[in-house]
Amino acid sequence: MGLYFSFLVKPPSIPSEHVDAYRAQQFRAIAAQLPLACFSTYLMAFIGFFFAWKGSHSLLLISFGLALILVATSELLLWWQYLIQDKTKKVTKTVVRVLAIELGLTGLLYAFITIYLFSIFSDHERIMLISGIAGFISCGGWIFASMPLVGLTWTISLCAGLIIGLVFLFGDTYILLEAMIAFYCLLLCGVTLVSYHKFLDNLMTQSEIEKQRQLVELLLNDFEEKASDWLWETDKYGCLRYVSLRLMEATGSDTETLIIRSYPNIIKGLLSASDDKDSKYLDTFMTSLGSKKDFNGIIVPVKVDDTTRWWSFSAKPLFDNDKQFNGWRGVTSDITDAYLHEKQMIRQANSDTLTGIGNRHFFNEKLTSFFNENTTNQPCALLLLDLDNFKMVNDSFGHATGDALLIEVTNRLKDTIPQNATLARLGGDEFAIILSSDLEQSAVTALCDKLQQTLTQPWRHGENHLEIHASIGIAFTQDNIHNTEKLLRASDLALYAAKDSGRDTIRFFTPDMEILANNKRQILNDIRQALTNNEFSLHYQPQIDLATNTIKGFEALVRWQHPKRGFILPSEFISLAEESGLIVPLGNWVLKQACLDAQKWPSHIYVAVNASAVQVERSDFLAEVKKIMTQTQLPYHRLEIELTESTLMANDNAALSLLNELKAIGVQIALDDFGTGFSSLSYLRTFPLDKIKIDRSFISLLESDDKAYAIIRTITQLAQTLHLSTTAEGIESETQCSILAGLSVNYGQGYLYAKPMSAEETLIFINNYQA
Numbered sequence: 078m079g080l081y082f083s084f085l086v087k088p089p090s091i092p093s094e095h096v097d098a099y100r101a102q103q104f105r106a107i108a109a110q111l112p113l114a115c116f117s118t119y120l121m122a123f124i125g126f127f128f129a130w131k132g133s134h135s136l137l138l139i140s141f142g143l144a145l146i147l148v149a150t151s152e153l154l155l156w157w158q159y160l161i162q163d164k165t166k167k168v169t170k171t172v173v174r175v176l177a178i179e180l181g182l183t184g185l186l187y188a189f190i191t192i193y194l195f196s197i198f199s200d201h202e203r204i205m206l207i208s209g210i211a212g213f214i215s216c217g218g219w220i221f222a223s224m225p226l227v228g229l230t231w232t233i234s235l236c237a238g239l240i241i242g243l244v245f246l247f248g249d250t251y252i253l254l255e256a257m258i259a260f261y262c263l264l265l266c267g268v269t270l271v272s273y274h275k276f277l278d279n280l281m282t283q284s285e286i287e288k289q290r291q292l293v294e295l296l297l298n299d300f301e302e303k304a305s306d307w308l309w310e311t312d313k314y315g316c317l318r319y320v321s322l323r324l325m326e327a328t329g330s331d332t333e334t335l336i337i338r339s340y341p342n343i344i345k346g347l348l349s350a351s352d353d354k355d356s357k358y359l360d361t362f363m364t365s366l367g368s369k370k371d372f373n374g375i376i377v378p379v380k381v382d383d384t385t386r387w388w389s390f391s392a393k394p395l396f397d398n399d400k401q402f403n404g405w406r407g408v409t410s411d412i413t414d415a416y417l418h419e420k421q422m423i424r425q426a427n428s429d430t431l432t433g434i435g436n437r438h439f440f441n442e443k444l445t446s447f448f449n450e451n452t453t454n455q456p457c458a459l460l461l462l463d464l465d466n467f468k469m470v471n472d473s474f475g476h477a478t479g480d481a482l483l484i485e486v487t488n489r490l491k492d493t494i495p496q497n498a499t500l501a502r503l504g505g506d507e508f509a510i511i512l513s514s515d516l517e518q519s520a521v522t523a524l525c526d527k528l529q530q531t532l533t534q535p536w537r538h539g540e541n542h543l544e545i546h547a548s549i550g551i552a553f554t555q556d557n558i559h560n561t562e563k564l565l566r567a568s569d570l571a572l573y574a575a576k577d578s579g580r581d582t583i584r585f586f587t588p589d590m591e592i593l594a595n596n597k598r599q600i601l602n603d604i605r606q607a608l609t610n611n612e613f614s615l616h617y618q619p620q621i622d623l624a625t626n627t628i629k630g631f632e633a634l635v636r637w638q639h640p641k642r643g644f645i646l647p648s649e650f651i652s653l654a655e656e657s658g659l660i661v662p663l664g665n666w667v668l669k670q671a672c673l674d675a676q677k678w679p680s681h682i683y684v685a686v687n688a689s690a691v692q693v694e695r696s697d698f699l700a701e702v703k704k705i706m707t708q709t710q711l712p713y714h715r716l717e718i719e720l721t722e723s724t725l726m727a728n729d730n731a732a733l734s735l736l737n738e739l740k741a742i743g744v745q746i747a748l749d750d751f752g753t754g755f756s757s758l759s760y761l762r763t764f765p766l767d768k769i770k771i772d773r774s775f776i777s778l779l780e781s782d783d784k785a786y787a788i789i790r791t792i793t794q795l796a797q798t799l800h801l802s803t804t805a806e807g808i809e810s811e812t813q814c815s816i817l818a819g820l821s822v823n824y825g826q827g828y829l830y831a832k833p834m835s836a837e838e839t840l841i842f843i844n845n846y847q848a
């Protein structure tokens with residue numbers, strides 16, 4: 078009760094900066110209702126005039142009537158001044174007091190007239206009068222509640238006037254009525270105060286809302302000024318509810334132009350009319366608007382001042398109290414810079430910097446999306462194209478020429494492939510072409526032939542004239558291939574087969590390639606096992622001095638006793654070991670074992686060991702040789718290293734310094750298979766060789782082919798001029814032996830003397846041969 082009382086008496090404290098504003102609002106809340114109150118006051122005055130006209134107390138009633146008209150008119154004047162003439166006119170405390178006095182006077186005059194009428198009315202009329210005046214009091218208390226001074230003055234003056242008048246005229250006759258009026262007065266005063274507090278609360282809430290609104294507006298203005306974004310709100314028809322400054326700037330239009338059109342139509346008008354792709358973006362935007370659901374980051378390209386800008390739209394639908402769709406509120410951002418930057422990044426991530434065509438990432442994405450979107454099982458073919466001897470171009474002519482060659486190849490491929498084909502560079506000298514039309518095997522073969530013909534057209538770069546050759550592997554999705562990895566693997570296998578069968582070749586994928594590849598994988602695993610399980614052994618083939626018919630040395634040839642497959646020749650596994658790098662540990666093992674075995678031979682017999690290009694390239698071959706020679710204690714001059722031209726070609730400078738160092742420590746160097754590769758005479762001049770091994774293919778033709786004879790004679794003469802010795806490989810007959818001896822070939826190797834034999838057999842062979 079105490080609390081309630083203090084609530085009534087103690088109004089909420091008004092912040093000092095709002096006192097004037099609140100007073101003005103309180104005053105205007107009352108002033109707005111003054112015309113109504115004045116109307117009843119005029120009515121009351123005329124009732125007074127009516128009774129004056131009837132006869133009794135005429136002067137008094139006319140005076141009171143005139144007084145009522147006076148105060149009501151002055152109240153109307155206040156209403157006129159503050160609500161009609163100047164709504165912003167300052168409401169001072171004095172004005173409030175004047176209003177309170179006027180209403181207090183009105184209340185007293187009402188009380189007087191009421192008392193007077195009460196005295197002359199019949200009982201029936203008195204009841205009506207009391208009811209009417211009760212209505213007056215409560216209406217006033219309610220109407221004037223926003224200003225307690227005014228409201229309370231009204232209520233108290235009227236009630237007090239009534240009570241005093243009744244007591245004065247009728248003594249204690251109407252004591253109960255007077256008590257009721259007093260009680261009623263207190264009640265109304267309470268109601269007035271509660272209403273006043275509520276009114277104040279409302280004002281404060283409104284002020285707070287206004288403050289928040291201004292703050293939000295300030296922030297939004299700041300946001301729009303600084304950012305490239307703008308807020309928008311439409312009605313349910315899409316028409317903008319307001320036009321922001323940023324929107325005007327962004328569209329280059331004024332408010333009048335923008336406000337009459339719907340927002341989607343404004344955007345539509347900014348699309349470049351001819352561009353179908355652009356309208357797809359708009360369709361997505363329109364569909365999102367149609368869905369009446371939140372959407373986020375829908376991008377639409379627009380044209381402003383002849384430049385394309387990229388706008389991103391995010392919005393939420395608005396619903397009224399009846400949950401009916403009422404429009405959209407959203408934000409549009411000009412994301413052009415970020416969008417173009419992202420596009421550029423994507424382009425960079427997808428394109429090959431050297432040639433400008435798609436890279437491996439682009440190719441993978443393209444193929445993956447083909448399979449993901451290929452619901453109709455549309456076929457496609459994948460062509461993998463690899464340049465033959467590209468490494469040689471790089472090594473011999475330098476990387477700049479290699480790069481220029483790749484650009485030339487790209488241009489030639491672009492000019493040859495069908496328009497709807499996709500070209501990508503997968504890395505190095507490997508290109509991929511995805512075909513989605515003309516997928517008959519004959520048509521694809523024709524295209525591959527055309528590609529090879531185009532590439533083989535002579536190409537001149539600076540001083541150099543080069544011919545480009547390529548191997549192509551092809552796989553079709555029709556080969557029961559339904560994903561990127563499988564298609565790529567199939568074409569890779571076909572490419573491998575093409576390379577394997579002599580280069581400049583085309584191969585279509587066949588399932589047996591997969592079987593071969595699996596075998597290959599199996600062999601590779603087995604080689605690893607074989608190294609740890611000691612399944613390798615060495616066989617030796619003698620090299621005979623043709624002039625003296627004595628053993629000069631033995632070539633070490635590796636053999637593999639496979640636990641399941643039996644005896645395996647090196648031709649079946651050496652290239653695999655090279656491809657996988659396993660040739661390094663295998664070659665080191667061969668070298669060490671050969672030196673250990675050679676230690677058991679007479680000291681004038683050397684051992685020749687084959688070293689593959691990969692072994693030389695991927696290991697510190699010189700260090701390995703030195704280490705093994707130290708471990709086995711075999712003198713350096715009893716070791717001969719056989720290298721092929723491809724080893725020299727692949728390593729060039731590195732090979733030259735290696736050979737110089739081997740030579741420096743006393744190791745002999747032989748060039749193997751001479752005549753089969755490039756047979757570049759410059760190698761004979763550049764590299765510090767000791768021996769040339771004339772390839773078996775020439776020896777086997779020696780008796781039947783004059784050209785083979787001429788070649789051997791030329792090689793021998795050349796070797797003699799360069800102070801190199803010669804070994805003929807693959808001598809199988811006495812005739813070959815005597816012809817070669819006649820041509821002054823120094824040494825001979827072949828089945829005529831012995832097939833490769835085990836280490837034990839070699840010892841017996843040495844003993845028997847000498848014997």
Ligand SMILES: Nc1nc2c(ncn2[C@@H]2O[C@H](COP(=O)(O)O[C@H]3[C@@H](O)[C@H](n4cnc5c(=O)[nH]c(N)nc54)O[C@@H]3COP(=O)(O)O)[C@@H](O)[C@H]2O)c(=O)[nH]1
Nearest residue numbers: 634635646647648667687688689807808809826827828833
């Ligand atoms: N990097 C290494 N390569 C090696 C090693 N061991 C062998 N090889 C190379 O493997 C290729 C095949 O060798 P292989 O099957 O041992 O054949 C050799 C001889 O058996 C064969 N030969 C010798 N004389 C005759 C003959 O009169 N007729 C005939 N049909 N074949 C004959 O020639 C091969 C030796 O050739 P080459 O090395 O060129 O002297 C072969 O290329 C080996 O080099 C190894 O440990 N590491």
